[in-house]
Amino acid sequence: MATENIEDAKAQMGYDPTTNYDEATMAQQRQIEQEIAGCQPLIGKETDLKTLHDEYSPEDKIYQDKITDLQRKHSAYRRIRMDGNCFYRGFGFGYMEKLLKDKSELQRFKEVVTTSKDEMIKLGFPSFTIEDFHSNFIEVLEKLEKDCGVDELLEIFNDQGYSDYLVVYLRLLVSGHLQKNDDFFMNFIEGGRSVKEFCAQEVEPMGKESDHIHITALTAITGVPVCIEYMDRSEGHGVTTLVFPDDKTPVLTLLYKPGHYDLLY
Amino acid sequence: MANIAVARIKREFKEVVKSEEVAKCHIKVELVDDSFTSLRGEILGPPDTPYEGGTFILDIRIPETYPFNPPKVQFLTKIWHPNISSVTGAICLDILKDQWAAAMTLRTVLLSLQALLAAPEPDDPQDAVVARQYKETSDIFSQTARHWASNYASAPHREPVMDDKVAQLKNMGFDEHKARVALSTHNWDIEQAMENILS
Numbered sequence: 213m214a215t216e217n218i219e220d221a222k223a224q225m226g227y228d229p230t231t232n233y234d235e236a237t238m239a240q241q242r243q244i245e246q247e248i249a250g251c252q253p254l255i256g257k258e259t260d261l262k263t264l265h266d267e268y269s270p271e272d273k274i275y276q277d278k279i280t281d282l283q284r285k286h287s288a289y290r291r292i293r294m295d296g297n298c299f300y301r302g303f304g305f306g307y308m309e310k311l312l313k314d315k316s317e318l319q320r321f322k323e324v325v326t327t328s329k330d331e332m333i334k335l336g337f338p339s340f341t342i343e344d345f346h347s348n349f350i351e352v353l354e355k356l357e358k359d360c361g362v363d364e365l366l367e368i369f370n371d372q373g374y375s376d377y378l379v380v381y382l383r384l385l386v387s388g389h390l391q392k393n394d395d396f397f398m399n400f401i402e403g404g405r406s407v408k409e410f411c412a413q414e415v416e417p418m419g420k421e422s423d424h425i426h427i428t429a430l431t432a433i434t435g436v437p438v439c440i441e442y443m444d445r446s447e448g449h450g451v452t453t454l455v456f457p458d459d460k461t462p463v464l465t466l467l468y469k470p471g472h473y474d475l476l477y
Numbered sequence: 478m479a480n481i482a483v484a485r486i487k488r489e490f491k492e493v494v495k496s497e498e499v500a501k502c503h504i505k506v507e508l509v510d511d512s513f514t515s516l517r518g519e520i521l522g523p524p525d526t527p528y529e530g531g532t533f534i535l536d537i538r539i540p541e542t543y544p545f546n547p548p549k550v551q552f553l554t555k556i557w558h559p560n561i562s563s564v565t566g567a568i569c570l571d572i573l574k575d576q577w578a579a580a581m582t583l584r585t586v587l588l589s590l591q592a593l594l595a596a597p598e599p600d601d602p603q604d605a606v607v608a609r610q611y612k613e614t615s616d617i618f619s620q621t622a623r624h625w626a627s628n629y630a631s632a633p634h635r636e637p638v639m640d641d642k643v644a645q646l647k648n649m650g651f652d653e654h655k656a657r658v659a660l661s662t663h664n665w666d667i668e669q670a671m672e673n674i675l676s
Contacts, residue, residue, distance in 0.1 A: 232567040234574060235549060242542070340492050341544075341580040344485070373481040376545050380579040416578035418545050 245295065255305050255369045256291035258477065264289065278443045281450040282467070286441075288477040289467060296419035298473045299426065299466070300382040305369045306464040306475045307436055311356050312365065322353050324434060325381075332388045345381040352378060376418065383418075386426050387411040389433040400425050421471065424456075431456040439465040441476060482543040486513045486583075493584050504587040506537070514539045518550070520587055522632055523595045527622035528556070531630030535590070536566075537583065547577035550586060555654075557618075557625040557661060559597040559608035568593075569603035606662050614664060621661045628657070642667060646674075 261283050268275040290305075292298040311318040329346045333339045352368060369375045390397045394407035401410045414420050431438050439462035442452040455462050465476040490506060490513075498504045505519040518535035522528030533556060538549040550573055552566035560569045572581060572589055602608030611618045624639040626632035642665055646656035651674055659670035 232551075232562075232565060234567070234569070238546075238574070242540075242546070338580060338582065338585065340489075340584075341582055344488070345580070376579070377481075380545075383578075384580060412576055412578070416580060417576055418579060 248293065248295065252291070252293050253370050254293045254295075254301060254372065254375050255366060255475075258288050258290055261287055261289055261476075274445055274447075275443070277449040278451050282441060282443065282476075286465065286467075286476045290475040290477075292472075292474050294472050296421050297376075297379045299422035300379045300430075301369065301375065302466050302473050302475045303430065303436075303438065303464070304378050304382055305365065306466070307434075308352070308356060308365055309362060310463055311353075312359075312362065315357075318353065318356055321434065321436075322350070322357075325349055325353065328385055328388065328433070331392070332384060335388055335391055337384065337388065342384065345377055345384060348374075348377045349381040379418065382430065383416055385433050386429045387415045389429040390415065390425070397425065397429070422473075427456050436464075437462045440468050440473075441465060442468045444468075444470050482539055482541055483513045485544050486516075486539055489582050489584070492582065493587070496584055498584070498588065504584070504591065506583055506587070514541075516548075516583070517553075518583070518587055520591050520594070522626060522630065523591055526595050527619045528558075528594045528626045528630065529632060529634065531626040531632030533594075533630050535587075537586075544579040544581070547573045547581075548583065548586060549573075550590070555625060555629040557607055557622040558594065559599045559602045559604060559611045560593055562604050563607060563625075563658065563661075564604075567603055569598075569601060610661075610664070617664050621665075625657070625661070639665060646670065 261279070264279050264282075265276060268279070270276065290302075292302040292305075307321075311321065325346070329342060332342050352374075355364065355368070369378070390407050390411055398407050401407060405413070415426065427438065427440065430436075437455060437457060437460035439453060439455045442454065444452075446452070467474045467476045490508075493499060493504065493506045496504075503521045507517045507519070509515040509517050516537040516539065518537050520533050520535065522531035522533065532554070534553040536551050536553050540546050540549065550568060552561055552568065554566075555563065556566070557563055561567070568590070570589060570593055572578075572586065597608075597611060599608040599611045607618070610621070620636050620639060623632065623634055624636040627635045628640075639660070642660055643653060643657050645667065646660070647653045649671075651671075655674055656670065659673045660667070663669035663673060
């Protein structure tokens with residue numbers, strides 16, 4: 213009887229057992245992504261922070277006050293596409309932009325990336341794909357060594373395939389760091405999942421958003437301190453500033469609005 | 478974009494071809510045409526499962542956005558398994574959906590599917606009928622899965638009683654596959670199965 217009811221309900225909803233609904237859902241997601249891609253670059257132009265005021269209604273006092281507060285410390289920002297990879301992409305571009313002007317830091321970072329590959333293979337990541345993403349990442353660092361300009365860097369980060377390759381490697385770095393230090397990070401994972409499970413579900417797949425744990429891991433493994441300005445609907449006139457790790461001077465700053473990161477200057 | 482997908486598949490192709498599993502004939506990938514976007518996979522049913530010794534053929538489609546999005550995979554060989562549709566061959570497996578990661582490869586996918594054959598997850602089913610049978614009458618499930626594997630995937634172990642029941646209905650003029658589905662769905666009760674086909 214119960215089954216018949218389910219069958220009736222399915223028939224009423226137009227359920228067709230020969231249709232693969234998961235694939236239909238994924239196809240729709242792809243379509244939405246393409247529509248977003250059509251109107252927003254992966255990394256936007258450097259824009260005056262003043263324009264951020266226009267995005268919110270003049271009556272929206274909380275946000276207007278917070279943007280004013282933000283302007284005390286920052287003058288411009290770059291919009292990053294909202295695709296769930298914004299933290300990694302914003303971090304990657306913002307940091308590499310700094311590396312253009314700091315050759316000794318570039319050498320230090322290249323060393324970190326070079327040793328990371330073997331670490332990850334040791335942790336059990338498939339060497340076949342790790343090498344692919346690793347060599348692509350190194351290739352971009354070598355372009356920085358040869359003094360490519362901001363424009364070329366912007367071009368690289370706005371080429372979907374190239375850019376996603378870089379995002380993947382940053383995701384792998386985070387996953388590797390979390391797994392290597394799972395004794396520590398297991399204390400921060402909800403839902404009774406192991407660190408490895410968490411990485412498979414929330415770190416390695418593209419489009420999964422980043423939280424404190426991801427930021428902590430990426431700043432630790434790269435040795436690049438990051439400042440995040442949190443702009444949300446909480447009380448108070450100013451943005452909340454957090455530095456990861458909190459005893460270091462940040463190399464770059466990201467603007468957080470619920471669910472999204474942009475790059476600040 | 479498309480170039481990344483094709484370049485990657487070409488490299489993966491070599492990886493699978495020279496892997497240990499291939500040497501043991503456990504997995505295989507072949508080109509369907511020269512486009513590298515449509516592939517044919519093959520996995521061997523794992524030992525100590527109802528699928529043991531069967532050869533299962535998979536249709537693999539590579540999206541333009543590969544490896545950032547998963548390949549589309551479905552079974553071409555008919556199979557009785559809680560996470561695979563007995564009607565369409567569609568698969569319910571996390572890594573083919575929201576847990577796909579670009580560091581995975583076709584080899585990962587084929588080995589994961591092999592693992593799925595050995596360890597069904599009935600709480601996340603693709604085929605509700607099979608999943609219910611798996612949970613409620615696991616003996617009948619195993620026999621049914623073995624019967625399907627011997628008939629569709631050339632697995633060596635037959636289920637003679639089930640073969641006979643299908644033959645009975647076939648001799649009465651029913652389509653063999655329809656008879657098999659009806660019998661499998663109704664726990665091999667011939668009367669119920671006939672009622673189902675005729676209704």
